[in-house]
Each structure stands twice: as C-alpha cells, then as structure tokens.
Amino acid sequence: MARLQVDDLTLRVGAGADALTLFSGLNLTLEGGESLALTGRSGSGKSSLLHCLGGLLTPQAGRVCWTPAGQPTVALSAVGEGARSAFRRRHLGFVFQFFHLIPTLTALENVAFMAELAGQDAPLERARAMLDAVGLGARGSAFPETLSGGEQQRVALARALVHGPAAVLADEPTGNLDGRTADAVAAVLFEQVRRVGAALILVTHDPALAARADGTLALGAG
C-alpha cells in the first residue's frame, strides 16, 4: 500500500512586507485507499498545500515523503526538479478545476497520453479500460470541445488514474460543475480511487464532498 508522510511542513509565500506564512509545523499521514479533504476559506492555502504535496512548491521547512506500493520512499521536498516531475508522472494523478484536457487529442487519447507519459506499455488498451470504468467508453473518439463539463471532468479522472498512481491530487474537482453533475463526478472519483487503491487528497469548498472523505484537514483555522 502507498503511503504519504508529511512532517513539520512550513510554507511561506511572497517576500518582504507581503510575506505570508500559510502553514507551519504541519504533520499528516495518509495510506493508500484513504481520502483526505482539505477545507478552509479562500486564500487559506489549500491549493498551496496540494502543490507542496505534488512537489510543485518547495516548502521552507519540513518533509514530504511518498512511499508508493512496493517501492522505496521518496522525499519529494528534498529531490531535484527532474526527479519530482518523474515522480509525478509515475505515481501521482492530478485533477484540475478547469479540466485541462488537450483539445487536439480525443478523450481516449488524452487518457492514453498519460499512460504513455508514465512509461506504461499498451497505453491505448489501459486508457480504454479506464474510460469504460468512468462510464465514458462510448465517447472515446470525441474531442474535449464536444463533451459536456461533467464528461470532460470524468475524462480527467480517467487520466489521473490510468497509470495506477499512489495518490490522486484534486483541486476543487467539482468547482466548475453544477450540483447534480458534481455529485455524479464525485461518486465516480471516490469509487475509482478506491478501486485502484490510491490515496485521494482533494481540495473543496463543498461540505458534502468533504464529508465523503475519510478525513478532513481545515486550513487557516489556526
């Protein structure tokens, strides 16, 4: 089982008079198959924490250590940028609020592309299976423009999971969807993450969504 361990994490942004400490001495552990919701008011540093976990931001102090199933531990906050991006493409999946699918690739290709990036063989077969799993098997040849917001986000979920990641990091994955669609997407997200055995860390303003998670971390509360 994959595992995430965060010790004593401190992140400051900005410089000089504008400098702002978003969090300090933050500790956290998460096992594969578990889910954690990050909540807090706007500007409290939810996205920033997610970026620290994904190795996109470097904390001023503390460690972010990932241990993918059956693999040695990687201290993401201590390795170089090349190693971080290699770790991301192999062991992490991302879901964005605004989907960010590649418009010139079909739904299927978008998913297969991630598998290819992760260095897996038979990316198309994996992608097809993953699209079926999120219920979009029939729309594989459609281009993102022609899909609805909910469908696009389901393709993005398939992309985040196709390479069997240790964890999925999702920043307001339903923030751009209407209530009903948001529920459906959230259902698929939790179901598939559990199926693959990945951990899930999601940022959300939606208490209902946060409630689905095994745990909640409220930022900015002090």
Next chain:
Amino acid sequence: MTYLWRARRRALRREPLQSALLILSLALGVAVVVAVDLVNAASRTAMASASAQLEGFSTHRLEGPGGSLDLATYAELRRAWRQGTLLASEDRVRGFAPVLEGRLRLGDGRGLVLLGIDPFASLQNVAFSDAGQATSALAWESFLLQPGAAFLPDGFLSAEGLALGDAIPVQGRPPLTVLGTLPGDDGASAQPLAVVDLATAQEWLGVTDRLSRIDLALTPPATQSLGRRALERLFPGLLLPNKAPPVALHPALRARYPGLMVRSQAETRLALGGLASAFQLNLAAMGLLAMVVGLYLLYGALTFSVRRRLESFGRFRALGVPQGQLRSLVLREALVFASLGALLGLGLGRVLAGGLLGLVSDTLAGLYDQVAIAALPFDPVPYLKGLLLALGGAFFVAWPLAGEAARAPLLPRAGRPLAPPIRLSGAVGLGLGAALLLSFPTGYLGALAALAALLLAGAQLVAPVTGGLLRVLGRLAEPLPLGLRLPLREASRGLGRAQLALAALVVALATAVGMTIMVSSFRLTVADWLTERLDAPVLVRGAALGADRPVLEAALHAAREAGVVSGWVWRQGVEDWLEPHPVSVVLLEAEGRPAPQLRLSEPLARRLARPDAPTLSWPGRLDGAQALAPFYRAYGGGRPELEMPRALWQGPAPEGPWGLAIYGDAEVLERRLAPILPDGAEMLAQGPVKARALAIFDRTFRVTAVLQTLAGLVAGVGLLSAFAGLALDRQRQLSALRVLGAPRRFAARQLLLEAGLLASLAGLCALPLGLLAAWVLCDAVNLRAFLWTLDFHVPAGAFLQALALALGAGLLAALGPALRAALAPPAHVLEVLRAEG
C-alpha cells in the same frame, strides 16, 4: 471610447513582444521598399547624369564605320545638314557638332575620357565657373587658344581637390588645365571626363585626320508620357528604356557612305546595357516583392488580432457599446501600428540604402565604366511611397476587419474557428488572371504582374495544402506514440494563427527559389554563349585592318604547317539596315574550321517575328533568298546582329574593328604572333576574357541575393511573431502537462516540432511555386523584356537550400518560446494555471 482604447493599450502592453514583432516586420518591409527605391533612383540619376555629361543636349550620333569619320566626309555631311538633306525623315536637325573622343591615362594610371568639341557647334552642357568678374568672352578665348584647357565634372574636381586653373598631369602628354566645370547631379558620377577644344583633342590624342562622330540634336526630343513618368517615379527601374524610333540617313548619303549610321544616344547606352536593364528590372521586382510580403504580414497580424478578440467585441456590443466605436478601435489600432512600423522603416530604409549603395555602385561600374554613385541624393518620393504604402495598406486591410469587429456575434458561439475561412476562389481567380496575362501579348510588365498573381495565388493555397499534408502525415503517424503525434495535431490547430506568416514565408522562399533558378539558368546560358563565342584559345582584335592582314595570314599559315594552329576565323562587322531594323552584320571567314552559316541572332529573329524562317532575302546585300541556319543565342544587348560567311555578303565592305579567333596552342601562338601584331591590336587568352565577363555577371546579381535575404528576413520576423503567438496560446496547456509530470524538455520539444513541421511544410509548398516563378521569369519576363530565352537549369541546391532555410527559420523562430517554456520555473507554471481561474 477612451476606456476601450485604454483597456486595449494595457492588453497590448501585456504582450509587448507581439506588438514589437508586428512593428518590426512592417518596418523591415517598408525599409526594403524604401531602400530599393532609393538605390534604384540613385543609380538612374547617376546613369542619366553620366550620359548627360557625355551627350549634352544631343539626341543622336552620326558614326562612321569603326567609330571614325574622315574630315572630307564630315565636310560633305555638314553641307547636307545645311541644305536639310541629312536625314531621310522630316526631323529637323537643330544641332550638328563634331566630336573627337579618346582615352588618356591620368598621372596615377586611371583612365580619362577626353571629349574634343567645337565650342561654336557644341551640344555639351559646359559652364564657366569664374562667374562674376571675368567676362565669359575671355574664358571662351582661353578655351580656344590655350592648349590643354579643359572642363571637368564638378564631382570629379571636388573629389580630387582640384580648383580652377590647376594642372592635371596626364601620362605621355602635357598636363591639362582646369578651365571650368561640367555640371552634374551632386552625389552622382565622379567620373574622370574632360571636355576640351577639338584642336586640343587632336593634339593630345595624336589624331588629326578624322573625327569620332557627329552629335546631332533632333527636334522634338522624345518626351515621355505623363503616365510613364509617374510610373518611373513610383517604381524606379521597372520601366525599361524606351526604344526611340530609328532614324535613317538620307538615301543619297546612304548610298554614298554605306558604313555611316545614325543611332539614338539611348540606343548607344543600351548597347552596354542588356545586362544592366536586366539588373534594374530585377531590383525593382525585388522591391515590389518585399512590399507584398510586408503587407501580407500586416494583414496576417491584424486579422489574427481581431479574430481572436471577436468574443470580447461581442461582449462589448452586448453591454451596449456602439458599433462605430468598435470599428474605430480596430482602425485606430491598425493605423498606430502602421505609423510606428512605417516611421521605423523609413529610417531603416535609409540605412539599408547606404549599405546597398556600394554593391549597386560596383555593379554599375562593372557594366559601364563611366558611372559611379558617390552618395544618395535626397529624394522624398521613396519615403512618401513607403509611408503611404504602410498606412494605406493598413487601412485597406483593417477596414473589413473593423466591420467584422462591429458585427461580432452578441453571444459567443461554441467551436468558432479561429482560422479565417479558406477561399479557394481567390487562388483560382488569381491563377486565371496570371494565365490570361501570360497567354496574351501583355509585355514584360504583364508577365511581372502574372508572376505577382501566381505568387499570391500560391500564398492563398499554403494553408489548405499544409493542412492537407498535416492530415496525411497524421494518418501515417498513427502507429507512433501520442507524444510524437501531438505536435502534428497542434500544428494543424496552429495553422489558423500561423497561416499568413507561413504564406509570407512561402512567397519569400518561392521568389528566392525562382530567382536562384533564373539567375543560374541565366548564368549557365551566358556561360554557354561565352564558351561558344570564345571557343578559340586565342583572340586577337584590333581597330582597323589594312595591310596587316596578309602578314598575319602568312604567319598563321606558317604556324599551321608547323602544327601549332589548326584553324582560325576572321570576323569583321558592318552596321546596316535590315528594314526596318538597324542591325550589326558580322562577316566570318574560316580557315580549317567548319564553314560559317547565315544565321540571325535570337533577338533579331524574334524582332523580325520569324524565329523559324527558312530563308532570308535582303536585296542589295544577299543574292536572292539564302538558306538560314537556326538562330543563335546573343545576350549582349544593343543592336541585333546577324552573321554570315564573308563570301555571301554583297553590301559595303567592312571597315573598322576586327577580330580573329585562333585555334591552337595558346602559349606558342602568343610567342609567335606578338611581334607581328598590327598597331593597336591586342591578343587575349580566352580564359581571362570569359572569367571577366562572368565576374561582371556575378557582381550584377549579387545585389539580388542580398535583397532575397532581406525579403526572407521580413518573412522570418513574421514567423517569429507567429510562433511566439502560438507558444502563448499553448502556455496553459503546456503548464498543465508540467503539473501532470511531463519533463521540462517535453514542452520545448513540442514547440520546436510544431514549428519545424509547419515551416518545413511551407518550404515544401515553396518549391513548386518557386519552379513556376522561375519558369515565368525565364520564359516570359526575359523573353518579353529582352527578346532572349534562357536554358532552364534547376540547381538541386536551390530546393535543398529553400527547405533548409524554411526549417531553420521555423526552428529559430520557435527557439525563444521553446526555451522560455523549458526554463519556466514550477512556480511560474502554477501562476499560469492560476491566471485562468
């Protein structure tokens, strides 16, 4: 309005590179147009001024065989002139001025043209510069009485630091004294030329029994039509010199003095100038081309900038902003960009012209040794033209776009294409127009217009053809990984943004390919022609052939017996009329060589409108109809020629310059013949003569290469701006990929692959278009302008070079954005993603 404009200004400031590149590409386009015009106008002025100094007010010249007239003939002609029976036509002869022309060497070895005139009859434009005090009567007196008194060009005197009264040392003769100046345009011609009294000329040149020619001033002098003058002003060099109608001597004089000819001064100038005209035409055409490429880029940039904002224009309209305001916003923006580009371009153009001047001046000096350009004269027309072109072009391009902005849909439509709709009808129309221009006798201007139409038609086809090729490649690439297929897809999508820049690149490359093929065909043809002309290892030529011929002939026979010489050909010319054309007849006598044949030169055959006629009848010159061999190539310009065996000729005996081509061992020949060469004859080895001719040719076309490079540069800047824009559009997508874990180099590789693909496909489009352009240049423009055809020769290098250039330009243009994408720190990546939220 002010708020809209302010918002727009801020938006533009946020993309400074885009605005800067747009202005730069426009400025470069304007600069090339201005520079070419300035240089062309300067070289025209220099040539006009040089000929004005040599010709004065005269319009024609009367020449004897071999460029000399004995004094008795002169007296006879003068009488005929007084009686009004000099010419066959009704033309009144206002002036009749004897001239003795020759060459001296200055103290430092430079040549000096000495022009001896009769001051009372002279048509020269001389001025006594001691204005004020001394009466001009006194000056005239010194001119007549003081041996060695000379007028020299202003420019020459000031360049040499000479003042009135100074002595000018001359090799082997007493010095000349500066008495006055020959006015010349400032900036043009610092040529060494001295006008002296006839008596001085006779003494200094050592010629007392003859004249060089008689200058004539015929009224009315030919005037140019207003349209022609305007065209010449606007597109200097585009119009070839007008051919004056031929003027013939009175039949009685023609019968009596068969070798005597009247030529227009323009024709004399043209005799030097087949290549010079080709050169100027080339220059003018390149200037036009740069203009087309520049306007194309302006069109591309403005179109994209408006189409991209249609959605926001629609939102403004929905908010209630009147259509007029949106319209004027677009027009204003276009005019601001155009003015900035034009102003920058005018300055750049002036600088560029200064740089080109040396090259052009060298070329002119190689073609005519009398012409030099010292500096650029001030001429406002090219600047005004550049300014108007940029502003007018911008307005012309922006007007329909302004309408589009004003009619922007109130509600955004999904899946709206960014690419302007592709209209094949434009390409088809232009192609048809070109075909019509080429199939009817529309002259070389028609052929040039057809060339422009073909290039534009080709430019319109770039987007659909490139798109088609990308689709085919996409299908072929299906088995490849998605990381490699993605650039193909993105290139297809980027075509909308880059298509006009690519079209401009295609136009520039196709022209470069066309020009390269044309110049290389031209060079090869001229080299062949020279080889055929100069096939003998040794050439001897002299001014006049008299008692020397038997001596030479005897030496040649002896050499043949000794096995040193295999054969020889004598050639001597007669100037004559093959009604209604003045022609040069070349009479050939061969010994030990294939017998010469009666042949017309290509320009003559075409002028007579019967390139394939089997026989030629020429009463009084040939006995009945004589069989004609196929025409031969000739690229000399000047009078059209024909050649025939000496034995066939029944006209007046040839006098004047002769040539002798000898086939044999050059080294032995030179040793044997040098001692017995007649006075004034020179012996030349074939190699150096040919090399010199080709060197002049190469120098002539070097400027074209420079201009091609400049046009390419304009297109390159367009490409730079297009690819920078493409990268900007891709920024968010590439950032998202970085978050997903794509390595840094991934984004750079994507951008480079896309740009390389688009540019090399454009390069591919340029090849057939370039071939077509070359064909029009060789088979239509040259044939119509100069009555000669060129052997089509396609150097393999031209294609490879164009492809390499396209690929190189594309990669280079994408290098900046690619590096920026690769070097962006992760924090920047997040910012880009955040910016959308």
